Amino acid sequence: MLRYLRNLTTAGFSHFNGFIEYETQQAWWRTMDFRVRGWLYMTNDTPRQLAGYGVLRVEDGRWWNSVAVHPDQQGHGYGSFITHDLIGRHDSEIFSAIRRDNTAAMAMHHADDWREIEGPEPDRLIYLISRVP
Numbered sequence: 001m002l003r004y005l006r007n008l009t010t011a012g013f014s015h016f017n018g019f020i021e022y023e024t025q026q027a028w029w030r031t032m033d034f035r036v037r038g039w040l041y042m043t044n045d046t047p048r049q050l051a052g053y054g055v056l057r058v059e060d061g062r063w064w065n066s067v068a069v070h071p072d073q074q075g076h077g078y079g080s081f082i083t084h085d086l087i088g089r090h091d092s093e094i095f096s097a098i099r100r101d102n103t104a105a106m107a108m109h110h111a112d113d114w115r116e117i118e119g120p121e122p123d124r125l126i127y128l129i130s131r132v133p
């Protein structure tokens with residue numbers, strides 16, 4: 001399900017925008033071992049629909065988020081809900097790398113008071129830090 005959603009929304013992501021094969025995803029989860037946590041979110045409809053996912057992974061001592069909302073469900077608050085839920089599940093600050101041309105993700109994080117910090121690719125990406133939960 002995570003891979004399905006990731007491949008549906010791949011254009012928005014900051015690092016890899018290609019199609020992720022099953023084997024590639026399995027290898028990534030094995031590499032990450034216990035350094036990644038992920039949740040799927042469903043709508044309240046009957047029957048429930050897949051709304052999106054939220055993933056937290058630790059790299060270089062920082063916890064980074066990744067959020068995707070199914071294209072049919074975008075614009076209904078799920079992205080913000082998932083982002084808040086990730087913050088609530090975690091006990092320290094969360095980092096986010098957002099491509100400057102990703103209007104939706106930029107708007108979502110700015111609407112939620114994430115603070116911009118310096119990053120290695122300032123022309124392409126902004127690096128954000130969440131408010132403390």
Ligand SMILES: CC(C)(COP(=O)(O)OP(=O)(O)OC[C@H]1O[C@@H](n2cnc3c(N)ncnc32)[C@H](O)[C@@H]1OP(=O)(O)O)[C@@H](O)C(=O)NCCC(=O)NCCS
Nearest residue numbers: 009012067068069074075076077078079080104107108111
């Ligand atoms: C980014 C993404 C998660 C946003 O999810 P969403 O459910 O559509 O967003 P929400 O409905 O919760 O909207 C959150 C805020 O962003 C704003 N927003 C959302 N899409 C927008 C768009 N295309 N243009 C401008 N603002 C937008 C909303 O108005 C809202 O602001 P508000 O709280 O001030 O009203 C979704 O577009 C997505 O899955 N994109 C592909 C994957 C991706 O880019 N992930 C980000 C990398 S971490």
